[in-house]
Amino acid sequence: MNVPRRFLVVAAVxxxxxxxxxxxxxxxxxxxxxxxxxxxxxxxxxxxxxxxAQERQQWPAPDVDEDIQWVELGPIPKIxxxxxxxxxxxxxxxxxxxxxxxxxxxxxxxxxxxxHEPDMYWSDGRAVSFGHNRTPLTRNAPSAxxxxxxxxxxxxxxxxxxxxxxxxxxxxxxxxxxxxxxIANNLSKLPExxxxxxxxxxxxxxxxxxxTQAIAAFERTLKGGRSRFDYFLNGKTKALTxxxxxxxxxxxxxxxxINCHHGPLMTDDKFHNIGLSxxxxxxEDLGRYLITNDPADVGxxxxxxxxxxxxxxxxxxxxxxxxxxxxxxxxxxxxxxRPRKDQxxxxxxxxxxxILKPLHLNEQDFVDLKAFLHALSEPPRRILPPKLPxxxx
Ligand code: HEC
Ligand code: HEC
Numbered sequence: 001m002n003v004p005r006r007f008l009v010v011a012a013v014x015x016x017x018x019x020x021x022x023x024x025x026x027x028x029x030x031x032x033x034x035x036x037x038x039x040x041x042x043x044x045x046x047x048x049x050x051x052x053a054q055e056r057q058q059w060p061a062p063d064v065d066e067d068i069q070w071v072e073l074g075p076i077p078k079i080x081x082x083x084x085x086x087x088x089x090x091x092x093x094x095x096x097x098x099x100x101x102x103x104x105x106x107x108x109x110x111x112x113x114x115x116h117e118p119d120m121y122w123s124d125g126r127a128v129s130f131g132h133n134r135t136p137l138t139r140n141a142p143s144a145x146x147x148x149x150x151x152x153x154x155x156x157x158x159x160x161x162x163x164x165x166x167x168x169x170x171x172x173x174x175x176x177x178x179x180x181x182x183i184a185n186n187l188s189k190l191p192e193x194x195x196x197x198x199x200x201x202x203x204x205x206x207x208x209x210x211x212t213q214a215i216a217a218f219e220r221t222l223k224g225g226r227s228r229f230d231y232f233l234n235g236k237t238k239a240l241t242x243x244x245x246x247x248x249x250x251x252x253x254x255x256x257x258i259n260c261h262h263g264p265l266m267t268d269d270k271f272h273n274i275g276l277s278x279x280x281x282x283x284e285d286l287g288r289y290l291i292t293n294d295p296a297d298v299g300x301x302x303x304x305x306x307x308x309x310x311x312x313x314x315x316x317x318x319x320x321x322x323x324x325x326x327x328x329x330x331x332x333x334x335x336x337x338r339p340r341k342d343q344x345x346x347x348x349x350x351x352x353x354x355i356l357k358p359l360h361l362n363e364q365d366f367v368d369l370k371a372f373l374h375a376l377s378e379p380p381r382r383i384l385p386p387k388l389p390x391x392x393x
Contacts, residue, residue: 029331029332030331030332030358030359030360031360032360032361032362032363032365033254033361033365034362035362035364036364045242045246048246049237049245052237052245052248052249053237056072056073056074056233057072059072059252060253062258063252063253063254063256064256064258064259065259065355068259068268068355070263071263071264071268072263073233073248073252073258073262073263073264073266074233074263074264075225075230075233075234075264076146076149076223076225076264076265076307077149079146079148079149079221079222079223080148080220081220082161085163085213085217086217087217087220087221088200090199090200091200091213091214091217092217092218093196093386094193094196094197094200094214094218095213095214095215095217095218095219096218096386097193097386097388098112098211098214098215098218099113099116099215099218099219100112100113100385100388101388102114103186103187104170104176104178104182104183104187104211105132105170105176105177105178105182106132106177106179106182107132107133107177110175110176112144112166112169112215113385114130115130116141116143116144118385119382119383120311120312121143121308121311121380122143122144122145122222123140123141123142123143123144123312124141125312125313126140126314126319127314127318127319127320128140128141128318128319129141131172131175132173132175132176132177135174137174137175138285138318139155139285139317139318139319140155140314140316140317140318140319142155142304142305143305143307143308144219145222145223145224145307145308146222146223146224146265146307147162147165147219147222148162148216148219148220148223149264149265150267150269150305151269152269153165154302155302155317156287156288156291157271157291158291161216162212162215162219162220163209163212163213163216164212165216166211166212166215166216167208167212170183170208170211170212180207180208183207183211184205187206187211188206189391190389190391191389192389193206193389194206197210224308224378226378226379226381227307227308227375227376227378228240228244228375229372229375229376232375240372240375241371241375243367243371243372244368244371244372244375245372246364246368246372247368247370247371247372247373247375248372248375250361250365250368250369251369251372254359254361254365255330255359255365255369256355256356256357256359257330260272260303261303261306265305265306266305266306266307266376267302267303267305268303269303270302271287271288271297271300271301271302272300272301272303272355273287273297273298273299273300273301273350273351273353274301274352274353274356275299275329275337275356276316276317276318277299277350278318279298279337279348279349279350280340280343283318283320285299285317285318286298286299286348287299287317288300288301288302289348295347298348298350299350301317306373307376308376308377308378309323309373309377310323310374310376310377311380323370324370327361327366327369327370330356330359331358331360331361331366332358333357333358333359334352335352336351336352337350337352
C-alpha cells in the first residue's frame with residue numbers, strides 16, 4: 001500500500017466519526033451497560049473464580065446463537081503429519097532450512113521467513129507484506145504458527161493443505177516469483193542440499209514437490225501453547241488476573257466473540273462478512289467470493305485465530321486496524337453499509353452477518369476484554385535461523 005498506515009488509520013477513524021448514522025445499521029456508539037460498584041465487582045470476580053475453577057464442561061454457558069455449533073476454548077492439540085507426507089526428523093530439518101532459504105525465490109532475495117519472521121511470531125508486523133521487488137501486497141500476513149491445524153488456508157480459504165499453500169506462494173509472481181527451473185537450478189548448485197534431499201527422499205533431486213513437502217513438514221512443528229491462558233486451561237487457576245478472567249467471561253458471553261472465535265485456536269474456520277469489504281470503494285476486497293463466485297460470500301473472510309493476537313498487530317485481512325479500533329467497531333455491531341443509489345439493485349451488495357450486534361460494553365468491559373486478549377500471547381521465543389549452505393561448500 002503506498003499510503004502511510006498512520007494516514008489510513010486517521011482517515012478511517014475520521015470516516016467513522018463523521019459517517020452519518022444513516023449509513024450504519026446500528027448506532028455507532030451503543031449506550032454502555034451500567035458499571036458495577038466496587039463491591040459488586042468483587043462479588044462478580046469471586047463468582048467467576050469459582051465457576052472457572054471447574055472443568056471446562058462446567059463453565060457458565062456461552063452466549064451463542066442457536067444455529068451455531070460452537071466448541072469450547074481449550075488447549076492446543078498436537079499437530080498431526082498426514083500419511084502422504086510423514087514428518088521425519090531429517091525432513092523437518094530440511095524444511096526449516098528451506099523456509100529460511102531466499103534462493104528459492106526468483107529474485108534470490110525473499111524467503112518464507114521474510115514475511116513469516118520467527119521474531120515477529122511468524123508474521124511480519126506490517127499492515128500488508130512486501131512482495132517481489134518490495135511491491136506491497138494487498139493483504140496482511142497471518143502467522144504461520146498453528147497453520148497445520150487449519151482446515152483451510154489464506155484469508156479466503158483458497159487452499160486446504162500446507163503443501164499446496166507453499167507451492168502457490170513460490171509460484172506467485174507478486175510474491176516469490178519462482179519456477180521449477182529456478183528452484184532446481186539454484187539448489188543444485190549447493191551440494192549440501194543434494195545430500196539432504198537424498199537422505200530424505202532417496203535421491204538428490206530438489207523438485208518443487210519435495211521442497212513444499214519439506215517446508216510443510218517443518219510448518220507442522222510450529223506450535224505454541226505457553227500463554228497464561230494455556231496455563232489457566234491446564235489447571236493453574238491463578239494464571240489469569242481478575243481483569244483477564246472477567247475478559248474471558250465477556251469473550252464467551254456478553255461480547256459474543258465465541259460465536260465465531262471458538263475451539264482451541266479460537267476460530268470456527270468459517271467465513272463471515274463482518275463488514276470490511278470496502279465494497280465499491282478504494283481497498284475493496286471481495287474475499288471468499290473471489291474463490292466461490294457465490295454472492296453470499298462477498299466480503300467474507302476466514303475467521304482468524306486469536307492465539308498470540310496482541311503480538312501480531314496490525315489486524316484484519318487488510319492490516320488497517322489497531323486492537324482499540326477493532327473493539328470499538330465490534331461494540332457497535334460493526335458496520336452495515338447502505339447501498340448508494342446506483343447500488344440499490346446490485347445483487348452483489350454485501351450484508352454484514354447478523355451474528356454481530358451492538359454489545360453495549362462499558363469502560364471496564366473494554367479493559368477486561370483487552371486484558372484477556374493479552375493473556376493469549378506467549379512470551380517471545382528465540383528461534384535461531386538455520387545455517388544455510390554457502391555456494392561452493
Ligand atoms: C511476500 C510475503 C510473503 C512470503 C514471501 C510468504 N508469505 Fe505466506 N503469506 C503472506 C500473506 C500476505 C498471506 C495471506 C495471503 C492471503 O490470504 O491472500 C500468507 C499466508 C500464508 C499462510 C496461511 C496462513 C493462514 O492462516 O491461512 C501460510 C501457512 C504461509 N503464508 C506460509 C508461507 C510459506 C511456507 C512461505 C514460503 C514458501 C510463505 N508463506 C511466503 C505473505 C508471505
Ligand atoms: C461473526 C463472527 C465473528 C464474531 C462474533 C467476532 N469475530 Fe473477530 N473476526 C471475525 C472475522 C471473519 C475476522 C476477519 C475479518 C477480516 O479480516 O475482514 C475477525 C477478525 C478479528 C481480529 C483480527 C485478527 C487478525 O489476526 O487480524 C480480532 C482481534 C478479533 N476478530 C477479535 C474479536 C473479538 C474480541 C470479538 C468479540 C468482541 C470478535 N472478534 C467477534 C469473525 C468474528
